[in-house]
Amino acid sequence: xxxxxxxxxxxxxxxxxxxxxxxxxxxxxxxxxxxxxxxxxxxxxxxxxxxxxxxxxxxxxxxxxxxxxxxxxxxxxxxxxxxxxxxxxxxxxxxxxxxxxxxxxxxxxxxxxxxxxxxxxxxxxxxxxxxxxxxxxxxxxxxxxxxxxxxxxxxxxxxxxxxxxxxxxxxxxxxxxxxxxxxxxxxxxxxxxxxxxxxxxxxxxxxxxxxxxxxxxxxxxxxxxxxxxxxxxxxxxxxxxxxxxxxxxxxxxxxxxxxxxxxxxxxxxxxxxxxxxxxxxxxxxxxxxxxxxxxxxxxxxxxxxxxxxxxxxxxxxxxxxxxxxxxxxxxxxxxxxxxxxxxxxxxxxxxxxxxxxx
Numbered sequence: 001x002x003x004x005x006x007x008x009x010x011x012x013x014x015x016x017x018x019x020x021x022x023x024x025x026x027x028x029x030x031x032x033x034x035x036x037x038x039x040x041x042x043x044x045x046x047x048x049x050x051x052x053x054x055x056x057x058x059x060x061x062x063x064x065x066x067x068x069x070x071x072x073x074x075x076x077x078x079x080x081x082x083x084x085x086x087x088x089x090x091x092x093x094x095x096x097x098x099x100x101x102x103x104x105x106x107x108x109x110x111x112x113x114x115x116x117x118x119x120x121x122x123x124x125x126x127x128x129x130x131x132x133x134x135x136x137x138x139x140x141x142x143x144x145x146x147x148x149x150x151x152x153x154x155x156x157x158x159x160x161x162x163x164x165x166x167x168x169x170x171x172x173x174x175x176x177x178x179x180x181x182x183x184x185x186x187x188x189x190x191x192x193x194x195x196x197x198x199x200x201x202x203x204x205x206x207x208x209x210x211x212x213x214x215x216x217x218x219x220x221x222x223x224x225x226x227x228x229x230x231x232x233x234x235x236x237x238x239x240x241x242x243x244x245x246x247x248x249x250x251x252x253x254x255x256x257x258x259x260x261x262x263x264x265x266x267x268x269x270x271x272x273x274x275x276x277x278x279x280x281x282x283x284x285x286x287x288x289x290x291x292x293x294x295x296x297x298x299x300x301x302x303x304x305x306x307x308x309x310x311x312x313x314x315x316x317x318x319x320x321x322x323x324x325x326x327x328x329x330x331x332x333x334x335x336x337x338x339x340x341x342x343x344x345x346x347x348x349x350x351x352x353x354x355x356x357x358x
Contacts, residue, residue, distance in 0.1 A: 004355065005034040007075040008098070012037075012355075014071035014113050016348045018270065020060040021050065021287075022182040023194055023346040027064055029355045035077075039064065039094040040356065046090075049174045049302055052291050054090060055262050059331070062266020063273075065094065070274075072098055073107040083260065092259060109274040116273055117345045119282025120200035120236060122243035123337030125155075132279050139275035140250055140268040144331075149247040149322070158286075158335070159241025161318050165289045166237045168311050170229040174303050176216045185210050188344035197344035200236050240284065245337030247286070255328040265331040276336060286333040293319045293327050 004012065008031055020026055021044075030038040041061045043054030051057050069079040077098040087093040127150060137146045149158055169175055184190040185206075188197045196206050212218045212228060222228030241247070250269060256262050276283050293316040295302045296309075303309065319327055348354075 004031050004351070007072075007077065008034055008037055009351070011068060011071040011075065011077075011098075012351055014074075014110075015064060015068035016351060016354055017113050017116070018060070018064040018067040019116070019118075019273065020063070021048075021056050022178070023190065023192060023348075024057075024060075024182075025192065025349055025354065026057045026060060027354070029351075030357075031355065035098045037096045039068075039096060040091065041094060042091045048178050049172065050178065050288055050291055052294060052302075054259075055256075056287060056291070058092075058259050058262035059266035059269060061092065061094070062263035062268075063270035064266075065096075065263065066267035066270040067113055068096065070107040070109055070113065073104055074110055076101060076104050078104055083263075089259060109271065109278060112274045112277040116277040117282075118198070119284050119337075119339050119342075120198065120240065121339060121342060122240045123245065123282055123335075123339035125243060126245055126338050128245050128281075128336070132281070135279065136248075136272055136275055139271040141271075143253055144265070144268050145251045145253070146272070147249045147251060147323075147326075149249075150245070155242055155244065155247060157318075157322055158247040159238050161289055161315070161322065162237040162241045162286055163233050164311070164318065165292065165315055166233040167229055168292060168308050168315065169288060170232060171223050171305075172303055172308050173216060173220075173305060176213075176219055180213050183213070189347050191347045191349050194346055195344050198342070198346065200240065201232060202235065205231050205235065241335060243337075244284075244335040245281075247333070247335045249323060249326075249330050250332040251326055251329045252331055253329075256331065262331075269332050272332075280338060281336050282339040284335050286335060289315055289319050290327065290330055290333060292316065297327070 012029055024044055026042050026044060028040045030040060043057035044051045045054045065081050072079040078101045080097045080099065082095045084093040084095060133148060140146060149155065182193050183196055184193040185196045187195045189195055212222050252265060256265060273283055292312040296312050296316040301309065323330055
Protein backbone atom coordinates (compact mmCIF):
# COMPACT_ATOMS: atom_id res chain seq x y z
CA UNK A 1 0.00 0.00 0.00
CA UNK A 2 1.31 3.44 -0.91
CA UNK A 3 1.86 5.94 1.87
CA UNK A 4 -1.13 8.12 2.66
CA UNK A 5 -0.63 11.82 1.88
CA UNK A 6 -1.02 14.52 4.50
CA UNK A 7 -3.20 15.86 5.95
CA UNK A 8 -5.51 12.91 5.28
CA UNK A 9 -3.19 10.52 7.12
CA UNK A 10 -3.48 12.53 10.35
CA UNK A 11 -7.24 12.97 9.92
CA UNK A 12 -7.85 9.25 9.42
CA UNK A 13 -5.62 8.35 12.37
CA UNK A 14 -8.15 10.18 14.54
CA UNK A 15 -11.29 9.27 12.60
CA UNK A 16 -10.67 5.53 13.07
CA UNK A 17 -11.40 5.97 16.80
CA UNK A 18 -15.11 6.40 16.08
CA UNK A 19 -17.33 3.94 18.00
CA UNK A 20 -19.00 0.95 16.38
CA UNK A 21 -21.04 -1.96 17.66
CA UNK A 22 -18.77 -4.54 19.31
CA UNK A 23 -15.78 -2.74 17.76
CA UNK A 24 -16.62 -4.09 14.28
CA UNK A 25 -15.26 -0.94 12.55
CA UNK A 26 -17.58 -1.33 9.52
CA UNK A 27 -15.63 0.91 7.16
CA UNK A 28 -12.58 1.00 4.95
CA UNK A 29 -10.86 4.07 3.50
CA UNK A 30 -9.83 4.67 -0.09
CA UNK A 31 -7.58 7.72 -0.37
CA UNK A 32 -7.83 9.44 -3.74
CA UNK A 33 -5.51 12.39 -3.04
CA UNK A 34 -4.63 14.78 -0.22
CA UNK A 35 -8.12 16.35 -0.29
CA UNK A 36 -10.39 13.53 -1.40
CA UNK A 37 -11.21 10.06 -0.12
CA UNK A 38 -14.01 7.50 -0.21
CA UNK A 39 -15.37 5.73 2.86
CA UNK A 40 -16.46 2.24 1.89
CA UNK A 41 -18.92 1.39 4.65
CA UNK A 42 -20.78 -1.86 5.26
CA UNK A 43 -23.17 -3.37 7.76
CA UNK A 44 -23.39 -6.73 9.50
CA UNK A 45 -27.10 -7.53 9.12
CA UNK A 46 -26.34 -10.80 7.31
CA UNK A 47 -24.89 -12.43 10.43
CA UNK A 48 -25.66 -10.19 13.43
CA UNK A 49 -29.14 -10.32 14.97
CA UNK A 50 -28.49 -6.93 16.59
CA UNK A 51 -27.86 -5.11 13.29
CA UNK A 52 -31.52 -4.90 12.26
CA UNK A 53 -31.69 -3.64 8.65
CA UNK A 54 -28.17 -2.33 9.14
CA UNK A 55 -29.43 0.66 11.14
CA UNK A 56 -27.01 0.31 14.09
CA UNK A 57 -24.13 0.12 11.59
CA UNK A 58 -25.49 3.21 9.82
CA UNK A 59 -25.46 5.08 13.14
CA UNK A 60 -21.83 4.02 13.49
CA UNK A 61 -21.13 5.30 9.96
CA UNK A 62 -22.51 8.66 11.04
CA UNK A 63 -20.26 8.65 14.11
CA UNK A 64 -17.28 7.99 11.85
CA UNK A 65 -18.15 10.85 9.48
CA UNK A 66 -18.64 13.26 12.39
CA UNK A 67 -15.32 12.20 13.89
CA UNK A 68 -13.65 12.70 10.54
CA UNK A 69 -15.12 16.21 10.28
CA UNK A 70 -13.90 17.07 13.78
CA UNK A 71 -10.42 15.73 12.96
CA UNK A 72 -10.33 17.75 9.73
CA UNK A 73 -11.05 20.95 11.64
CA UNK A 74 -7.60 20.67 13.25
CA UNK A 75 -6.16 21.41 9.80
CA UNK A 76 -8.55 24.24 8.95
CA UNK A 77 -10.44 21.93 6.61
CA UNK A 78 -14.18 21.52 6.22
CA UNK A 79 -15.29 17.97 5.35
CA UNK A 80 -18.18 17.61 2.88
CA UNK A 81 -19.82 14.18 2.66
CA UNK A 82 -21.99 12.73 -0.08
CA UNK A 83 -23.42 9.24 -0.14
CA UNK A 84 -23.06 7.68 -3.56
CA UNK A 85 -26.62 6.81 -4.65
CA UNK A 86 -25.46 3.87 -6.79
CA UNK A 87 -23.91 2.09 -3.81
CA UNK A 88 -25.87 -0.70 -2.15
CA UNK A 89 -27.71 -0.16 1.13
CA UNK A 90 -25.61 -2.88 2.72
CA UNK A 91 -22.39 -1.28 1.43
CA UNK A 92 -22.91 2.50 1.22
CA UNK A 93 -20.01 4.54 -0.13
CA UNK A 94 -19.37 8.10 1.04
CA UNK A 95 -17.36 10.57 -0.99
CA UNK A 96 -15.42 12.94 1.26
CA UNK A 97 -13.95 16.22 0.05
CA UNK A 98 -11.87 18.54 2.20
CA UNK A 99 -12.00 22.28 1.61
CA UNK A 100 -9.82 24.97 3.18
CA UNK A 101 -11.69 27.36 5.44
CA UNK A 102 -9.61 30.13 7.01
CA UNK A 103 -12.43 30.96 9.42
CA UNK A 104 -12.72 27.39 10.72
CA UNK A 105 -11.34 26.85 14.22
CA UNK A 106 -10.42 23.44 15.66
CA UNK A 107 -13.56 21.79 17.02
CA UNK A 108 -13.67 21.94 20.85
CA UNK A 109 -14.38 18.18 20.90
CA UNK A 110 -11.12 17.39 19.07
CA UNK A 111 -9.07 16.51 22.22
CA UNK A 112 -11.61 13.91 23.35
CA UNK A 113 -11.74 11.64 20.30
CA UNK A 114 -9.19 9.13 21.59
CA UNK A 115 -10.32 9.40 25.23
CA UNK A 116 -13.98 8.46 24.62
CA UNK A 117 -14.68 4.88 25.69
CA UNK A 118 -17.46 2.56 26.88
CA UNK A 119 -17.98 2.50 30.66
CA UNK A 120 -19.60 -0.87 31.38
CA UNK A 121 -19.07 -0.77 35.14
CA UNK A 122 -21.13 0.87 37.85
CA UNK A 123 -20.79 4.65 38.10
CA UNK A 124 -21.59 7.21 40.76
CA UNK A 125 -25.18 8.25 41.31
CA UNK A 126 -24.13 11.91 41.61
CA UNK A 127 -26.86 13.78 39.66
CA UNK A 128 -25.98 15.61 36.48
CA UNK A 129 -26.14 19.36 36.77
CA UNK A 130 -28.51 21.41 34.65
CA UNK A 131 -25.48 22.88 32.87
CA UNK A 132 -24.26 19.38 31.98
CA UNK A 133 -27.69 18.38 30.69
CA UNK A 134 -27.92 21.56 28.62
CA UNK A 135 -24.46 20.99 27.13
CA UNK A 136 -25.48 17.47 26.13
CA UNK A 137 -28.76 18.70 24.64
CA UNK A 138 -26.88 21.38 22.70
CA UNK A 139 -24.50 18.69 21.42
CA UNK A 140 -27.23 16.78 19.56
CA UNK A 141 -28.69 19.91 17.94
CA UNK A 142 -32.18 21.17 17.28
CA UNK A 143 -33.41 18.07 15.42
CA UNK A 144 -33.09 15.81 18.47
CA UNK A 145 -34.30 15.80 22.05
CA UNK A 146 -32.57 14.19 25.02
CA UNK A 147 -34.96 12.63 27.53
CA UNK A 148 -33.53 11.99 31.00
CA UNK A 149 -34.35 9.27 33.53
CA UNK A 150 -32.67 10.38 36.74
CA UNK A 151 -34.68 9.40 39.81
CA UNK A 152 -34.04 6.21 41.74
CA UNK A 153 -37.32 4.76 40.52
CA UNK A 154 -36.57 5.59 36.89
CA UNK A 155 -33.08 4.13 37.09
CA UNK A 156 -34.52 0.97 38.62
CA UNK A 157 -37.05 0.61 35.79
CA UNK A 158 -34.32 1.00 33.14
CA UNK A 159 -32.00 -1.33 35.04
CA UNK A 160 -34.77 -3.94 35.22
CA UNK A 161 -35.44 -3.46 31.50
CA UNK A 162 -31.77 -4.10 30.70
CA UNK A 163 -31.70 -7.08 33.09
CA UNK A 164 -34.68 -8.64 31.30
CA UNK A 165 -33.23 -7.72 27.92
CA UNK A 166 -29.96 -9.46 28.80
CA UNK A 167 -31.78 -12.73 29.37
CA UNK A 168 -32.86 -12.68 25.73
CA UNK A 169 -29.34 -11.82 24.55
CA UNK A 170 -27.62 -14.50 26.63
CA UNK A 171 -30.06 -17.32 25.85
CA UNK A 172 -30.61 -16.58 22.17
CA UNK A 173 -29.12 -19.19 19.80
CA UNK A 174 -28.77 -16.60 17.04
CA UNK A 175 -26.70 -14.36 19.32
CA UNK A 176 -24.27 -17.02 20.48
CA UNK A 177 -21.90 -16.77 17.50
CA UNK A 178 -21.96 -12.97 17.73
CA UNK A 179 -20.90 -13.04 21.39
CA UNK A 180 -18.36 -15.82 20.79
CA UNK A 181 -16.68 -13.98 17.95
CA UNK A 182 -16.49 -10.46 19.40
CA UNK A 183 -14.79 -11.24 22.73
CA UNK A 184 -11.00 -11.50 22.96
CA UNK A 185 -10.15 -13.52 26.05
CA UNK A 186 -7.37 -12.92 28.54
CA UNK A 187 -6.53 -9.40 27.54
CA UNK A 188 -7.08 -5.76 28.48
CA UNK A 189 -6.96 -4.42 24.92
CA UNK A 190 -8.12 -5.56 21.49
CA UNK A 191 -7.73 -3.99 18.06
CA UNK A 192 -10.87 -5.47 16.52
CA UNK A 193 -12.87 -7.06 19.34
CA UNK A 194 -13.96 -6.39 22.92
CA UNK A 195 -11.35 -7.47 25.50
CA UNK A 196 -12.87 -9.66 28.20
CA UNK A 197 -11.48 -7.43 30.96
CA UNK A 198 -13.56 -4.52 29.64
CA UNK A 199 -16.86 -6.42 30.01
CA UNK A 200 -17.40 -5.41 33.62
CA UNK A 201 -17.36 -8.97 35.02
CA UNK A 202 -15.35 -10.29 37.95
CA UNK A 203 -12.38 -12.60 37.27
CA UNK A 204 -14.12 -15.83 38.35
CA UNK A 205 -17.16 -15.17 36.16
CA UNK A 206 -14.89 -14.35 33.21
CA UNK A 207 -13.05 -17.67 33.55
CA UNK A 208 -16.31 -19.60 33.74
CA UNK A 209 -17.80 -17.69 30.80
CA UNK A 210 -14.73 -18.39 28.66
CA UNK A 211 -15.09 -22.11 29.30
CA UNK A 212 -18.86 -22.11 28.75
CA UNK A 213 -18.74 -20.18 25.49
CA UNK A 214 -16.64 -22.79 23.74
CA UNK A 215 -19.88 -24.29 22.39
CA UNK A 216 -23.58 -23.55 22.22
CA UNK A 217 -24.22 -26.92 23.87
CA UNK A 218 -22.41 -25.74 27.01
CA UNK A 219 -24.13 -22.36 26.93
CA UNK A 220 -27.56 -23.94 26.60
CA UNK A 221 -26.88 -26.43 29.42
CA UNK A 222 -25.65 -23.76 31.84
CA UNK A 223 -28.50 -21.42 31.03
CA UNK A 224 -31.18 -24.13 31.26
CA UNK A 225 -30.08 -26.05 34.36
CA UNK A 226 -27.75 -23.71 36.27
CA UNK A 227 -29.14 -20.23 35.47
CA UNK A 228 -25.76 -19.41 33.94
CA UNK A 229 -27.07 -16.12 32.61
CA UNK A 230 -27.97 -14.74 36.04
CA UNK A 231 -24.60 -13.49 37.34
CA UNK A 232 -23.58 -11.81 34.04
CA UNK A 233 -26.97 -10.04 33.95
CA UNK A 234 -26.51 -8.83 37.51
CA UNK A 235 -22.94 -7.62 36.98
CA UNK A 236 -23.31 -6.13 33.49
CA UNK A 237 -26.89 -4.85 33.53
CA UNK A 238 -28.80 -4.61 36.80
CA UNK A 239 -26.11 -3.23 39.14
CA UNK A 240 -24.63 -0.72 36.65
CA UNK A 241 -28.17 0.23 35.62
CA UNK A 242 -28.97 1.28 39.16
CA UNK A 243 -25.60 2.81 39.95
CA UNK A 244 -25.32 5.61 37.42
CA UNK A 245 -26.30 9.27 37.32
CA UNK A 246 -29.02 8.72 34.73
CA UNK A 247 -30.28 6.79 31.77
CA UNK A 248 -31.07 8.81 28.67
CA UNK A 249 -32.84 8.51 25.34
CA UNK A 250 -32.04 10.50 22.20
CA UNK A 251 -35.20 11.05 20.14
CA UNK A 252 -35.57 12.50 16.68
CA UNK A 253 -38.45 14.82 15.91
CA UNK A 254 -39.76 12.24 13.44
CA UNK A 255 -39.19 8.53 13.10
CA UNK A 256 -36.13 7.81 10.92
CA UNK A 257 -36.82 6.28 7.53
CA UNK A 258 -33.68 6.40 5.37
CA UNK A 259 -29.99 5.57 5.64
CA UNK A 260 -29.30 9.29 5.74
CA UNK A 261 -31.61 9.68 8.76
CA UNK A 262 -29.64 7.08 10.70
CA UNK A 263 -26.29 8.52 9.60
CA UNK A 264 -27.39 11.97 10.78
CA UNK A 265 -28.41 10.43 14.11
CA UNK A 266 -24.97 8.85 14.39
CA UNK A 267 -23.30 12.21 13.88
CA UNK A 268 -25.43 13.77 16.62
CA UNK A 269 -24.84 10.83 18.97
CA UNK A 270 -21.08 11.05 18.54
CA UNK A 271 -21.15 14.74 19.48
CA UNK A 272 -23.22 13.80 22.54
CA UNK A 273 -20.70 11.12 23.54
CA UNK A 274 -17.66 13.34 22.99
CA UNK A 275 -19.33 16.13 24.96
CA UNK A 276 -19.96 13.68 27.80
CA UNK A 277 -16.27 12.75 27.69
CA UNK A 278 -15.32 16.43 27.84
CA UNK A 279 -17.45 16.72 31.00
CA UNK A 280 -15.67 13.78 32.62
CA UNK A 281 -18.70 11.49 32.22
CA UNK A 282 -18.67 7.83 31.31
CA UNK A 283 -21.28 6.34 28.97
CA UNK A 284 -22.67 2.89 28.17
CA UNK A 285 -24.94 2.34 25.14
CA UNK A 286 -28.14 0.35 25.75
CA UNK A 287 -29.41 -0.21 22.23
CA UNK A 288 -30.65 -3.79 22.13
CA UNK A 289 -34.07 -3.15 23.78
CA UNK A 290 -34.82 -0.76 20.93
CA UNK A 291 -33.93 -3.46 18.41
CA UNK A 292 -35.99 -6.23 20.01
CA UNK A 293 -38.88 -3.78 20.39
CA UNK A 294 -38.75 -3.00 16.68
CA UNK A 295 -38.70 -6.70 15.78
CA UNK A 296 -41.89 -7.07 17.81
CA UNK A 297 -43.51 -3.88 16.49
CA UNK A 298 -42.97 -5.00 12.89
CA UNK A 299 -43.82 -8.65 13.66
CA UNK A 300 -40.46 -9.87 12.37
CA UNK A 301 -39.27 -13.11 13.91
CA UNK A 302 -35.61 -12.94 14.92
CA UNK A 303 -35.20 -16.40 16.46
CA UNK A 304 -36.27 -19.99 16.26
CA UNK A 305 -36.92 -19.77 20.01
CA UNK A 306 -40.58 -19.24 20.93
CA UNK A 307 -39.50 -18.25 24.47
CA UNK A 308 -37.29 -15.47 23.10
CA UNK A 309 -40.18 -14.06 21.08
CA UNK A 310 -42.47 -14.10 24.12
CA UNK A 311 -39.80 -12.39 26.23
CA UNK A 312 -39.25 -9.76 23.52
CA UNK A 313 -42.98 -8.97 23.49
CA UNK A 314 -42.91 -8.30 27.23
CA UNK A 315 -39.74 -6.25 26.82
CA UNK A 316 -41.35 -4.14 24.10
CA UNK A 317 -44.29 -3.41 26.40
CA UNK A 318 -41.94 -2.34 29.20
CA UNK A 319 -40.06 -0.07 26.82
CA UNK A 320 -43.25 1.49 25.48
CA UNK A 321 -44.33 2.35 29.01
CA UNK A 322 -40.96 3.91 29.84
CA UNK A 323 -40.75 5.88 26.60
CA UNK A 324 -44.45 6.78 26.49
CA UNK A 325 -44.83 4.97 23.13
CA UNK A 326 -41.99 6.99 21.60
CA UNK A 327 -39.83 3.95 20.78
CA UNK A 328 -40.13 4.52 16.98
CA UNK A 329 -38.55 7.97 17.39
CA UNK A 330 -35.87 6.82 19.82
CA UNK A 331 -32.50 6.41 18.16
CA UNK A 332 -30.21 5.79 21.11
CA UNK A 333 -30.47 4.62 24.72
CA UNK A 334 -27.69 4.69 27.28
CA UNK A 335 -26.61 5.29 30.82
CA UNK A 336 -24.22 7.98 31.98
CA UNK A 337 -22.37 9.17 35.06
CA UNK A 338 -19.10 9.84 36.80
CA UNK A 339 -16.88 6.81 37.17
CA UNK A 340 -13.29 5.78 37.57
CA UNK A 341 -11.36 4.96 34.42
CA UNK A 342 -10.75 1.25 34.00
CA UNK A 343 -7.55 -0.02 32.41
CA UNK A 344 -9.13 -2.09 29.65
CA UNK A 345 -10.76 -1.02 26.40
CA UNK A 346 -11.19 -1.73 22.70
CA UNK A 347 -8.51 -0.23 20.49
CA UNK A 348 -8.72 0.08 16.69
CA UNK A 349 -7.18 -1.58 13.68
CA UNK A 350 -4.10 0.26 12.39
CA UNK A 351 -4.70 2.57 9.47
CA UNK A 352 -2.74 0.24 7.19
CA UNK A 353 -5.45 -2.41 7.67
CA UNK A 354 -8.32 0.05 7.25
CA UNK A 355 -7.08 1.49 3.97
CA UNK A 356 -7.75 -0.10 0.59
CA UNK A 357 -5.85 0.63 -2.66
CA UNK A 358 -7.40 3.26 -4.92
